[in-house]
Amino acid sequence: MSVPLPDSFRRETVQVGDVRINTLVGGDGPPVLLLHGYPQTHLIWHGVAPALAEQHTVVLTDLRGYGDSDKPAGGPGHEGYSKRTMARDQVLVMRELGFERFAVAGHDRGGRVAHRMALDHPDAVRGLAVLDIVPTHYAFRHADMHFALGYYHWFLLAADDGVPERLIGGAPEFCVRSRIDAWSGDAGLLEPAAVDEYVRCFSDPAAIHASCEDYRAAASVDLEHDEADRANRVIAPLLALWGAEGFVGATYDVLSVWRGYADNVGGAALPSGHYVPEEAPQETADALLTFFGSL
Template sequence: MKLDGFDYRRVDAEGIEINCAVAGSGPPVLLLHGYPQTHLIWHEVAPVLARTHTVVATDLRGYGDSAKPAGAPDHAPYSKRAMARDQLLVMQSLGFDRFAVAGHDRGGRVGHRLALDHPSAVERLAVLDIVPTRYTYEHADATFAQGYYHWFFLTAGNGIPERLIGGDPEFWIRARMESRHHGGKPFHPEAMAEYVRCFSTPEAIAATCEDYRAAATIDLTHDDASYGTPLTCPVLALWGASSFVGRTYDVLDAWRSYAEDLSGEALPSDHYLPEEAPAATTKALQAFLR
């Protein structure tokens, strides 16, 4: 499955090949996905946005058909800083020095770091169904540990999550995604097949575990250093009315100390807004992107 009407290419980001799909004309917008998916989460949203914007949808480092470099003891290869730099280099290679970003789940965290590290590049930022990583860990409790148990499971060492997930990766993906879906449109079977295909290699499983290990270590170090310098670009927070994020947090309050120009709303969805509520997601992004 591919995005309708999009041109696919691989961009070399300082030795890391990033798979991306490009279409449209007009102001550029970068679309980032989350775990355990690929750029195809945007399969209903991206073609509509491409009518008025130049849309670039990528697979993050470690995901989809992008490169999956080996991890390191400090998890730096999967820090959001490294993953964000990949995306900056992709956009620059396509001729865009300034652009909007919309990121779901892990992609929202990469987008947040991209805006922090490269404020001159990010014109505006939309984050879908997340609160800041630092805020999440600061407010972790039993409810969070049960609802987001994978945040802890995936950080375990000694190859434990890699071995267990590797025993039946399709079960893991379907169980994670279907447990966070509430009403709305069902997942497209071809998109789901692509998620399973891309995730089911030892390299992909190891890379995505490293993503979460980085979030619990080096990303928090970076986030602590950045805290107190809020984003100045416009920030839109969207979340699912039925999602764990929507049920657990005052999302706008959680983002308020991280962004000066903040707006947002709940959409009729669980976690996967672009797939469960594509029309509402598209409408909100169109109004924000202009």
């Protein structure tokens, strides 16, 4: 199997509690954790990680439920896929690797995990970069018809009746490739070998179910946590990057929204659709290197 990451990135399986997290580590320097989104894996960073590894120790993982990481049950309240649980996984991975304090960048679902991590583990997070998202709490509390049509999958996947698993399970490759086509500015910019890996991993029924649990948690237990923590702000410096051609940039004043949730916010739009690290890898790497270097 060919994957577009240099051989200098070593693969490890890190045990955190009862869950094994697929992990790759490369480079040397201050540690940086990179988290992916839906319906993808750590390979979203293949065009960014090598550049970061010239100055940093770069850790890439598959979130629980995704890629080659374990896919445990979510439980009756979906707590197994709460962003609190998923963030704890990643903090424990970094501790197992010897890093008590680090910077983190997350795209899409990974950005939501990273946001919760910065709230729950402020002593661990030196800096937070979020790619092509606004906070889940804000998105749901300001949802309208435009949001419902643009992000209909949030509501489909959150349906707790087995329907999304049955529908997606009937055509997982179509679901992955159609999402990439719909959300990218130019799907041709994505590495075919990486997309093939997304299809391979997402074709596992356990991965489909886990991803639905991720979205179910977002619409239930995550919102409970967000409401309880509404007065709790991100104290680490926060960099927001988003695609100039994507839904997020067209819908929100991204920096203004994040300033409602964090104390020190900067950022910019990059020339891409939703898949910022893959559509604009050089620009993403440059922005992250500048940000991480300022911490």
